Amino acid sequence: MIGYLIRRILQTIVVLFFVTVFTLFLVHLFPGGPIKAMLGQRATPQQVAYYNHLYGFDQPFYVQYIKWIGQLLHGNLGFSNKLNMSVGALIAQDLPKTIILVVLGTVVSLAFGIPLGLYQAVKRYTVGDYVLTGVSFLGYATPTFFVGLLLVEWFSVDIHLLPPFAPQGTSVGQILSQPKALILPVLSYAFVLYALWSRYMRSSVMDNLVQDYVRTARAKGASERRVLWGHVFRNSLMSIITLLGLSLPTLVAGAIFIEVVFNYPGMGLAFYNAALNVDYEVLLGFTVIATLATILGNLLADVSYAVLDPRVRYS
Amino acid sequence: MAMIPPPGAESGQQLGRSATVVEPTSAPDGAGPLTAAKPRSMLRRGWEVFAENKLALASVGMIVFIVLFCYIGPLIYKTNQVNTNLNDTLCPPSGAHLLGCDNLGYDQVGRLMLGGQTSLEVGFAAAIVAVLFGTLYGAFSGFVGGIVDSFLMRIVDAGLSLPSIMVIIILSVVFHPNTIIMVFIIAVFYWLGVARLVRGETLTLRTREYVQAVKIIGGRTSRSIVRHIIPNAIGTIIVQATFAVADSIIILAGLGFLGLGVQPPATDWGDMLSGGLTYLQSAQNYWWLIYPPGFAIILTCIAFNFIGDALRDAFETRLQRR
Secondary structure, three states: OHHHHHHHHHHHHHHHHHHHHHHHHHHOOOOOHHHHHHHOOOOOHHHHHHHHHHHOOOOOHHHHHHHHHHHHHOOOOOEEOOOOEEHHHHHHHHHHHHHHHHHHHHHHHHHHHHHHHHHHHHOOOOHHHHHHHHHHHHHHHOOHHHHHHHHHHHHHHHOOOOOOOOOOOOOHHHHHOOHHHHHHHHHHHHHHHHHHHHHHHHHHHHHHHOOHHHHHHHHOOOOHHHHHHHHHHHHHHHHHHHHHHHOHHHHHHHHHHHHHHHOOOOHHHHHHHHHHOOOHHHHHHHHHHHHHHHHHHHHHHHHHHHHHOHHHHHO | OOOOOOOOOOOHHHHHHHHHHHHHHHHHHOOHHHHOOOOOOHHHHHHHHHHHOHHHHHHHHHHHHHHHHHHOHHHHOOOOOOOOOHHHOOOOOOOOOOOOEOOOOOEHHHHHHHHHHHHHHHHHHHHHHHHHHHHHHHHHHHHHOHHHHHHHHHHHHHHHHOOHHHHHHHHHHHHOOOHHHHHHHHHHHHHHHHHHHHHHHHHHHOOOHHHHHHHHOOOOHHHHHHHHHHHHOHHHHHHHHHHHHHHHHHHHHHHHHOOOOOOOOOOOHHHHHHHHHHHHOOOOOOHHHHHHHHHHHHHHHHHHHHHHHHHHHHHHHHHHHO
């Protein structure tokens, strides 16, 4: 187990290296360099040169990289001149709100996806299965933001039941105090994820149902109920855990679109505004944080999988 | 190119001229091609399975319809998509404008055709670029193996752990993409998954006798990859390519929706939806701004997903029969 863990962590460090180099490289892609992007098109060459020197962009790439990594390790993610606040503070302000959206959406989608996927596998090739398969195909083919638009059209414009905007406010408490406004963002976020979980659960349960251990369980007289819940369900749930870790990028991506559709004041909306304003410090800092979260998510998923399934760590 | 050996004779056909080298291992089939019916190609057999899937055939029909609608449509249903017409701003559907007009007075049906052209072109092109590059990369990495493979695969790992949509947004901000650059921005991330899949496939293929034989007779790496590995992985590759088209269209729509997609005067379905968002929140019911482009995206992507699923079934049958 320790050996597996060490190998896995070493791999992660290599991946982290590539990712950080690429992210810093992104900054240099801005037309005229990052300083030109920051100061605007009318900046004089003297000003650009001055700030290039001030920010260290006139140094070789590897020096910049080492300095930047040093700053990152000290928790300094940069400073947004456009918002006049540090990127760290911006994340501290917006991340909790995004987490609310992501966690609520994921929980809702799992609450539907797991039981319905299980139902589909048990009752496969029945009308119910086909209908639910149709729904998940719809989920795959529908862009997240369009789900949001449709829900707004139906529930806000047509029947005036729910507000078309997400809850507004700077703190988590303010967001949670407007549960009615949270319904549509969470639902549209959950729909696309539901497709993912239910599809996966269905195939996972179907795979497990034909395994030898199921035959053994049946042979020794376990009831169908016990086979399903005691054996198949638990084993299928395990792969969902891995999938959860691996889908972090999907979760982040979904959040951006939902936050833009509903004007939800989270990290996704902040990132989007930073993109429109070419606020490269925010773009860079957010990308690094999201990447870190993804890599840690993958690592956690792998490790938890190894803990749950002894075959993984010995292979 | 896509021929596979007849059942039981894994080596003969692929090797062509050098078939005699491994002839002894497949002795019982030596006379196979002469006595038995001509072995059908993998694509042919795949097509037979595919053709039985009514849903997939309907999907192909749907794609053909959408393509005709976008490219032949403008010749029949003529609209002005060059100049804005402020008299018609947000006009509801009527005889003159079947699906109404958008906020700049463009006819929605005509807009749907124009945007569809972009969506389809970028979707197909990005899928082709990503799958082509990913296939070559994955096949090379898997075939060469060893430390090169580890290095190349860590790059793929790194790419896959970047939140792709965030980097794609940054790239769109940087480049203000036209249609061609857009293709590459989308493909930049999509090839990673393909590379990983094809590499996995290559790992099993490279141990086959016919690939080993190429090595023994001194064939180059490129020959093994292009003539033997890729043709035998073609099933996986085609299935991936089909899903890639659907995914690319969705990514493009997402960027268009954020206002970061192709630049005006070009438009795409996602771009049309972004106009819809603004007016949706004005409490008036401008449904014709969001339904047509939204359902166009869904129909296209669902069709490609169905086709991809059917293709997967078709090629898996091939595996079972072998």
